Amino acid sequence: MRRSTEGRILVVSDANVLINFLRANRLDLLSQHREYKIHVTEHVRAEITYPEQKSDLDAAISSGDIEEVPLTDPVEVELFVELNAVLGRGESAAIALASNRRWVIAIDELGRARSEARRRVGSDRVINTPGLILSCVRSGALTIAEADGIKASLESQGQSFSTSFGSFGELL
DSSP states (O other): OOOTTSSSSEEEHHHHHHHHHHTTOOHHHHHHHHSSSEOHHHHHHHOOOOOOHHHHHHHHHHTSSSSSSOOOHHHHHHHHHHTTTOHHHHHHHHHHHHHTTTTTEEEOHHHHHHHHOOOHOGGEEOOHHHHHHHHHHTTTTOOOHHHHHHHHHHHTTTTOOOSOOSGGGGGO
């Protein structure tokens, strides 16, 4: 796994993970994460369409808390084109970048996107929203009660977020 100059693990996020933190009004947990340095591609950034969420993400990118990285390497572009034939643009870009640069990918998608991420990036370099929240608990950025509150909020919003556990305390 690659690390930033300050020692944080380099992560490229798919839109669904960003949207979960934006919906919970806790993008700060990603932008100030102690272990991970979060990045997005322009393809992922374009998938954030709700004005308030877009504004929050744009502010985090403008401040440098989250970095936008372009797909410029021919290997990344080729893999993006291949994946984009069967996956969305954001997932394709994030997988291509993580695969080529040996970064971690933050992705919540199931099905083909998840299997492509695991196959091309490696299961040990795939993390999801609950994994990121758990890492915040472990680092002391969140209490278990706060993490469970985020989980309950996301689950109650009627979106596709769900977990197989009742409390983050069960995972510690």
